[in-house]
Amino acid sequence: MLEKLLFKNQNKKQLYIAITGAFLGMTFLLTSIHYLVKINEYGKGNDILGPNTIVVQKRVSNSTSLGLTKTDFTEKEIDKLRKLPFITEVQPVITNSFDVYFQTNDELVPYFSSDIFIQSIHPKFLDVKTENWNWSPEQKTLPIIMPRDFLVMLNTFMSANGIPQVSDDIAKQIKFKITLKRKGKKEAVDAKIIGFTNTVSSILVPESYMEYGNTYFSNGKEQLITQIIISGKENQFGKIEEILKKKGLAAKNDQMIVGRLKSIVSTLFSVVLGISMIAVFLSGLVLIQFLQLLISKNSYEVRTLMRIGYPPKKIIHLFRTYFIKIFGIIALLSAITFFIFKFFIDRIFSSGGLNLSTEISILSIFSLCLAYFLFIIVSQKTAKKEILAEF
Amino acid sequence: MQIKLENIMPNPLRSIQHGKESIWGQTTILEPQTKILLNASSGKGKSTFLSTVFGLRNDYDGSIYYDDKNIKSLSIEEWTNIRQQRISVVFQDLQLFPKLSVKENLLLKNELTNKKSESDLLNELDLMGIKDKWNQSCGTLSMGQQQRVAIIRALSQPFEWIILDEPFSHLDEKNAQICMEMITQEVKKENAGVILTSLNDDFNFNFDVELKL
Numbered sequence: 001m002l003e004k005l006l007f008k009n010q011n012k013k014q015l016y017i018a019i020t021g022a023f024l025g026m027t028f029l030l031t032s033i034h035y036l037v038k039i040n041e042y043g044k045g046n047d048i049l050g051p052n053t054i055v056v057q058k059r060v061s062n063s064t065s066l067g068l069t070k071t072d073f074t075e076k077e078i079d080k081l082r083k084l085p086f087i088t089e090v091q092p093v094i095t096n097s098f099d100v101y102f103q104t105n106d107e108l109v110p111y112f113s114s115d116i117f118i119q120s121i122h123p124k125f126l127d128v129k130t131e132n133w134n135w136s137p138e139q140k141t142l143p144i145i146m147p148r149d150f151l152v153m154l155n156t157f158m159s160a161n162g163i164p165q166v167s168d169d170i171a172k173q174i175k176f177k178i179t180l181k182r183k184g185k186k187e188a189v190d191a192k193i194i195g196f197t198n199t200v201s202s203i204l205v206p207e208s209y210m211e212y213g214n215t216y217f218s219n220g221k222e223q224l225i226t227q228i229i230i231s232g233k234e235n236q237f238g239k240i241e242e243i244l245k246k247k248g249l250a251a252k253n254d255q256m257i258v259g260r261l262k263s264i265v266s267t268l269f270s271v272v273l274g275i276s277m278i279a280v281f282l283s284g285l286v287l288i289q290f291l292q293l294l295i296s297k298n299s300y301e302v303r304t305l306m307r308i309g310y311p312p313k314k315i316i317h318l319f320r321t322y323f324i325k326i327f328g329i330i331a332l333l334s335a336i337t338f339f340i341f342k343f344f345i346d347r348i349f350s351s352g353g354l355n356l357s358t359e360i361s362i363l364s365i366f367s368l369c370l371a372y373f374l375f376i377i378v379s380q381k382t383a384k385k386e387i388l389a390e391f
Numbered sequence: 392m393q394i395k396l397e398n399i400m401p402n403p404l405r406s407i408q409h410g411k412e413s414i415w416g417q418t419t420i421l422e423p424q425t426k427i428l429l430n431a432s433s434g435k436g437k438s439t440f441l442s443t444v445f446g447l448r449n450d451y452d453g454s455i456y457y458d459d460k461n462i463k464s465l466s467i468e469e470w471t472n473i474r475q476q477r478i479s480v481v482f483q484d485l486q487l488f489p490k491l492s493v494k495e496n497l498l499l500k501n502e503l504t505n506k507k508s509e510s511d512l513l514n515e516l517d518l519m520g521i522k523d524k525w526n527q528s529c530g531t532l533s534m535g536q537q538q539r540v541a542i543i544r545a546l547s548q549p550f551e552w553i554i555l556d557e558p559f560s561h562l563d564e565k566n567a568q569i570c571m572e573m574i575t576q577e578v579k580k581e582n583a584g585v586i587l588t589s590l591n592d593d594f595n596f597n598f599d600v601e602l603k604l
């Protein structure tokens with residue numbers, strides 16, 4: 001009876017407009033937050049180096065080939081890059097100044113060996129525990145990080161020899177041997193892969209091992225910094241790309257493509273997020289305005305109910321419940337539409353080669369709940385204020 | 392419940408010259424179970440008296456006490472309890488819900504305390520000659536019929552006082568008498584007091600005290 005008295009025969013045009021606005025806003029809010037999270041997560045875990053990390057070197061031109069311009073970095077140049085607001089970290093990549101010989105040392109894989117280059121980078125760029133990424137002369141096994149291309153190469157080699165291909169985990173079980181060489185001096189150590197990277201093209205070793213090699217096996221040549229490793233802020237890859245171009249620096253193209261793609265898609269979803277936040281806010285305002293209008297149109301009924309003995313709390317509760325139902329319907333419809341959107345968007349990304357994680361991001365669900373509870377709190381406060389004013 | 396009016400002067404009546412007998416500006420005590428007739432011509436403040444005593448307006452000087460408690464200090468919960476259980480009112484403008492039927496208007500009030508059954512309410516409507524209006528919306532009833540619905544609604548709660556603001560103004564003498572009889576019986580049952588405001592007509596109301604405005 002109370003519902004009939006207060007909510008029936010009302011002009012609901014404004015309500016339907018606000019519901020539509022809130023529904024669209026909430027749906028796009030959910031979708032944009034979900035994909036922003038997923039795109040930022042993209043690339044994490046596959047690479048032992050962070051997804052926003054690139055290794056750069058100076059672009060090699062005819063003049064550098066003729067020795068007219070230098071290809072190494074000075075401390076001043078590195079410091080300048082460090083000061084840029086969109087760059088979080090810059091460190092030199094240390095290269096070996098000694099001869100290194102690499103070979104397989106496992107019965108399970110065919111033998112192969114090669115002279116190689118090794119490099120080391122600051123541990124803060126690595127997603128690895130410090131105790132696993134260390135070496136001392138007493139240590140029998142040297143942890144190494146392999147370029148992912150190596151695994152591809154190894155699998156091609158295995159397959160050509162009729163041996164089953166290996167996964168990341170199996171590759172980590174294979175024993176290798178690394179030998180440091182200098183005239184008349186040799187020192188070998190067992191090596192084990194602890195991770196893979198697409199960012200660096202050579203085998204990575206701990207800094208302590210590089211220092212050891214450079215101290216005891218150096219060929220006497222001056223150590224030049226020809227490569228640096230840069231970590232950029234999330235979704236600001238465009239700026240990094242710009243500065244690389246300006247300073248004549250080059251990075252591996254696939255790193256650039258992923259970074260560029262992430263930046264573009266993230267920017268796109270950030271714009272959608274901004275618009276949907278405005279839409280949710282405005283439609284929320286319209287809904288609250290509708291609540292005020294509803295109470296104001298019912299001011300005689302509300303006042304009379306309280307005069308004949310109805311507790312204001314009960315009337316506030318009625319309005320709150322009415323709006324909880326409305327917001328509940330909006331949230332439910334938005335969630336369902338989001339799942340439908342997600343199904344299609346995931347397929348579009350997947351067909352474009354971007355295999356994002358399909359798990360629902362907790363942040364998007366949290367944002368839906370937050371928006372829902374904010375609506376409830378604001379409507380409760382508004383109803384209380386307006387109804388008590390009639391007492 | 393004793394109601395004490397201490398030097399009450401509503402702001403809208405301040406500029407009017409009040410007689411020596413007028414309760415405005417005086418201290419008046421309304422003892423429980425007293426039957427009071429408040430007789431005054433138009434504009435003397437009968438409805439103002441009702442809304443002031445019932446706590447609907449606060450624009451007055453002086454103090455009103457319910458059992459020694461100043462009504463300006465009453466909480467919302469206390470007022471709700473008073474309006475549900477202790478003071479019932481028939482407003483001059485009736486304050487029914489025109490979109491709701493007679494049945495809904497009465498049940499809406501009755502369900503707060505469940506004082507009466509649906510058949511009790513139907514019997515009362517029958518006595519007042521408007522039983523056939525049970526499902527008709529109040530907005531479509533005549534003023535006299537609405538007045539009778541408002542009276543039945545006021546009787547559908549427990550009360551220590553019932554305040555009736557010109558409750559028979561649209562009723563003929565016969566219907567007014569039927570209503571008066573019903574009110575008297577209910578007041579007796581509730582052992583309550585009555586304040587009846589009227590325009591120089593007592594409708595055979597057996598009052599104990601007559602107050603002037």
